[in-house]
Amino acid sequence: xxxxxxxxxxxxxxxxxxxxxxxxxxxxxxxxxxxxxxxxxxxxxxxxxxxxxxxxxxxxxxxxxxxxxxxxxxxxxxxxxxxxxxxxxxxxxxxxxxxxxxxxxxxxxxxxxxxxxxxxxxxxxxxxxxxxxxxxxxxxxxxxxxxxxxxxxxxxxxxxxxxxxxxxxxxxxxxxxxxxxxxxxxxxxxxxxxxxxxxxxxxxxxxxxxxxxxxxxxxxxxxxxxxxxxxxxxxxxxxxxxxxxxxxxx
Amino acid sequence: xxxxxxxxxxxxxxxxxxxxxxxxxxxxxxxxxxxxxxxxxxxxxxxxxxxxxxxxxxxxxxxxxxxxxxxxxxxxxxxxxxxxxxxxxxxxxxxxxxxxxxxxxxxxxxxxxxxxxxxxxxxxxxxxxxxxxxxxxxxxxxxxxxxxxxxxxxxxxxxxxxxxxxxxxxxxxxxxxxxxxxxxxxxxxxxxxxxxxxxxxxxxxxxxxxxxxxxxxxxxxxxxxxxxxxxxxxxxxxxxxxxxxxxxxxxxxxxxxxxxxxxxxxxxxxxxxxxxxxxxxxxxxxxxxxxxxxxxxxxxxxxxxxxxx
Numbered sequence: 002x003x004x005x006x007x008x009x010x011x012x013x014x015x016x017x018x019x020x021x022x023x024x025x026x027x028x029x030x031x032x033x034x035x036x037x038x039x040x041x042x043x044x045x046x047x048x049x050x051x052x053x054x055x056x057x058x059x060x061x062x063x064x065x066x067x068x069x070x071x072x073x074x075x076x077x078x079x080x081x082x083x084x085x086x087x088x089x090x091x092x093x094x095x096x097x098x099x100x101x102x103x104x105x106x107x108x109x110x111x112x113x114x115x116x117x118x119x120x121x122x123x124x125x126x127x128x129x130x131x132x133x134x135x136x137x138x139x140x141x142x143x144x145x146x147x148x149x150x151x152x153x154x155x156x157x158x159x160x161x162x163x164x165x166x167x168x169x170x171x172x173x174x175x176x177x178x179x180x181x182x183x184x185x186x187x188x189x190x191x192x193x194x195x196x197x198x199x200x201x202x203x204x205x206x207x208x209x210x211x212x213x214x215x216x217x218x219x220x221x222x223x224x225x226x227x228x229x230x231x232x233x234x235x236x237x238x239x240x241x242x243x244x245x246x247x248x249x250x251x
Numbered sequence: 252x253x254x255x256x257x258x259x260x261x262x263x264x265x266x267x268x269x270x271x272x273x274x275x276x277x278x279x280x281x282x283x284x285x286x287x288x289x290x291x292x293x294x295x296x297x298x299x300x301x302x303x304x305x306x307x308x309x310x311x312x313x314x315x316x317x318x319x320x321x322x323x324x325x326x327x328x329x330x331x332x333x334x335x336x337x338x339x340x341x342x343x344x345x346x347x348x349x350x351x352x353x354x355x356x357x358x359x360x361x362x363x364x365x366x367x368x369x370x371x372x373x374x375x376x377x378x379x380x381x382x383x384x385x386x387x388x389x390x391x392x393x394x395x396x397x398x399x400x401x402x403x404x405x406x407x408x409x410x411x412x413x414x415x416x417x418x419x420x421x422x423x424x425x426x427x428x429x430x431x432x433x434x435x436x437x438x439x440x441x442x443x444x445x446x447x448x449x450x451x452x453x454x455x456x457x458x459x460x461x462x463x464x465x466x467x468x469x470x471x472x473x474x475x476x477x478x479x480x481x482x483x484x485x486x487x488x489x490x491x492x493x494x495x496x497x498x499x500x501x502x503x504x505x506x507x508x509x510x511x512x513x514x515x516x517x518x519x520x521x522x523x524x525x526x527x528x529x530x531x532x533x534x535x536x537x538x539x540x541x542x543x544x545x546x547x548x549x550x551x552x553x554x555x556x557x558x559x560x
Binding site (some may be wrong): 012160 | 320354373427430471524543
């Protein structure tokens with residue numbers, strides 16, 4: 002079986018994001034870019050399936066500008082076999098990305114697609130589900146455990162209030178949640194080897210996909226600042242303030 | 252304009268987050284119809300009819316909609332969507348699961364997790380873990396929207412008198428089956444609905460020590476939460492996680508114990524009305540958002556607070 006894994010190039014998890022003073026967006030100048038953390042979990046899951054002998058090939062795909070090759074290269078160092086970049090300098094919104102991925106799925110015919118549950122830039126949590134709908138496939142979102150069978154995949158999902166287990170017919174789309182696995186680090190020999198792995202480059206136009214944005218961002222502003230309050234000296238003082246000043250406990 | 256709100260429910264009652272989604276639909280304007288899809292959900296349909304501001308309740312009661320499987324639910328919503336200008340749900344794990352499918356099938360964008368309504372086509376939503384608020388305008392004829400559970404005051408669950416209609420559309424994609432669930436039975440309120448939350452972080456050192464917080468939570472009638480660090484360290488299960496990748500909460504009182512206040516945690520709780528931080532590190536970022544900060548060893552302070560309650 003072939004597994005397709007998606008990666009998005011996003012601002013690194015540890016960067017403190019700042020809004021530009023002209024309110025057109027956030028400051029991305031000289032900011033460290035990385036693979037979206039949930040996509041790292043997706044890569045790890047696919048590579049583990051390969052190591053377990055259940056999967057023959059792991060293909061990693063990204064949709065975005067030319068520099069997304071860096072993230073594809075990282076995924077190759079983590080164990081993916083080859084890469085595909087759907088290259089575009091345009092702003093790519095989830096529906097457009099899902100349409101590009103649908104075209105890649107049509108070409109590659111994977112048995113399983115694994116995506117992150119959300120990207121930490123737009124926080125949309127849409128692409129995997131949209132891809133599943135466009136491809137007419139079943140989905141298992143927010144996965145914390147994946148058991149791959151011959152015709153179905155059984156997935157434990159993180160839902161409000163606990164866990165839920167569903168079985169989905171293959172091919173299927175899985176989106177990863179935090180507890181699915183702990184991604185590995187790329188070793189130096191594997192980073193060197195990844196440089197020789199192939200990356201195919203295509204474009205939305207080659208795939209016949211209209212990527213025109215449907216949503217316009219009018220402005221981006223910082224969130225309302227919360228003022229720091231007071232430091233209390235003792236537990237008694239805290240209790241007194243909560244009871245008599247804030248009146249939130251009785 | 253007309254809104255179709257898809258209800259979250261447990262077959263008997265409509266969730267609090269749906270009352271918030273209805274409040275957002277009110278802010279958008281126009282009629283509000285509510286779709287209740289489930290298996291054996293007649294009671295929820297009846298409860299839905301009493302919600303303030305709802306014109307009509309549509310009940311799709313069929314086995315195929317049990318457990319809200321995304322494929323079946325999305326096809327049903329697309330069938331019902333008809334001429335509605337806005338299709339709205341809460342940003343629950345169910346809404347997040349099926350709504351993007353609805354949007355893709357309708358070939359429209361989804362506007363996820365809105366925190367404000369500017370006009371019928373313009374909305375505010377947090378991005379970058381709440382470090383920025385984007386004002387976005389949709390050019391699609393149909394707007395598919397999920398609503399942040401803390402962003403609007405919920406409408407009243409009683410006082411309305413909507414008509415209740417059954418619809419017999421059966422959509423079974425036949426690609427997924429529900430097997431089982433492990434829903435944690437809580438003696439405490441649910442995290443996203445609680446008016447008080449007591450949360451622990453890495454400073455708790457292990458899962459056993461969360462018992463200290465449980466005792467305080469029991470006395471306050473509070474829900475229990477945790478930071479991602481505490482979940483990652485295996486102290487507590489993931490459904491307790493508050494933050495960008497967990498639950499977004501805004502209780503009247505949020506007590507953060509042994510939580511440093513990473514950006515991703517603050518993103519999930521900084522809309523709380525009153526925030527208390529107990530941490531031994533006086534430089535912890537949590538103190539910058541706390542109304543009341545106590546620099547102290549939590550293993551002394553928490554039992555002391557417990558004693559006072």
